[in-house]
Amino acid sequence: MANLRKKLPPLTALTAFEAAARLSSFTRAAAELGVTQAAISRQIHVLEEDFGFPLFRRLHRRIELTEKGRQLFSAASDAFSLIADAAADLRAEGPDDELAISATISFAHFWLMPRIAAFSRAHPEIKLRIVTQDARTRIEAGDIDLALRYGMGTWPDGQAEFLFEDEVFPICSAEYAQSKAPILAPADLVDHPLISSDTDDPIWTGWEEWLAAFSVKAPKKGRGLHCSFYTEAIYAAMNGQGIALGWNRLVADLIRQGRLVRLTDAAIRTRAAYFVVVPTRKPRKESAQQFIEWLREASTSNA
Known part of the structure; x- marks a missing residue:
């Protein structure tokens, strides 16, 4: 661990750098992190001193990443994303297992809600949260565990499993x-x-x-x-x-x-069908698998 710390750049400075690079602005990075623009500039200077080369080109009223700055931003962004995903998974574990389900307003209103009490009776330990909106929610970017969608079964943000036609x-x-x-x-x-x-x-x-x-x-x-x-x-x-x-x-x-x-x-x-879509970038919860199995049973009875 000691050797790892020596290899890593200053983490506070790296956080400031990631925000500034992502937002293309020291000002917006300062607002996001709740500090002053001068503090962001100081942290970027610390990082550039540590590496021994510039990470940004300071242009008139804007900043631009250097080639080495782009390499560092790519690595930092990936690393922060991995940490954020791991933190989200750890927060989701525990005795209070909340299962977040996304569905369109019509599907939730007319099909899901009249049936979902049966799932809660069978699995009282699982806390459900239903997110209803017709605008499609990107399940990989948020805290949705699975989405119920109508379409052709090809969505870039998750793996689709067929439920039924109509x-x-x-x-x-x-x-x-x-x-x-x-x-x-x-x-x-x-x-x-x-x-x-x-x-x-x-x-x-x-x-x-x-x-x-x-x-x-x-x-x-x-x-x-x-x-x-x-x-x-x-x-x-x-x-x-x-x-x-x-x-x-x-x-x-x-x-x-x-x-x-x-x-x-x-x-x-219909040309399309109903699917349950599960994020591909995070492990599937046991409660999500139980819900999918219940969906399949519910869809074959009183369809």
Whole structure:
């Protein structure tokens, strides 16, 4: 250990250097570390004195790493990342085993939350934290242990394991269906308000794609409600606002409860599927593996 300390540069100075190099600014590094800009400059000077060569080029109103400075920054960044990952893993261990799960709002609302009490009953020792947001969370950059996603199964931040596919069909409230003439075929749908929701995901099925699968052209100016989120579209359908597209895995419970009804036998299989995604850069928790096994069992019953 003594020999190792002799080989290492001053660690306080190295911390200041890493922040300044990452932020390309002594001022921003000082703000991040809670010290003055002069203190950062002094620590960088200490480090450059220790190495015997400059690490930054001081230009007009900006700094730039030298070639040797870039080499040191690459090594320091990797080393700090390894320490941070190890610290996060150590903090996660212990009797209070929190399992952080990321899911989209609609999947968490309609599929996960109605079922998750069964997991908690089977594993009361595991503390769950559900993070719901439609913007995709990079699981390798945060404290998420696993993510539930809909897509093609290829994400750069983790290893995806297939859960299940889905199918899409039109749905509405029982009251709405009873108040209208029978809807027997996809072509009958265009005379009704078609509820839609915003999405930036090209693999998400909308009305235009769904109707085109049955050679039906979607109306150019539909009378249906346009919602920001899929959850809003489903609630609009339950409240008699018109007809929405239902993902079977998300609306099956609502259909069994009579809060929604399926219209026509027409359906299309989704191009994508549901996956559980696990970070590749950190060891998989035992609780995460238990949750994945529970997911597989839950997905085969009352799908």
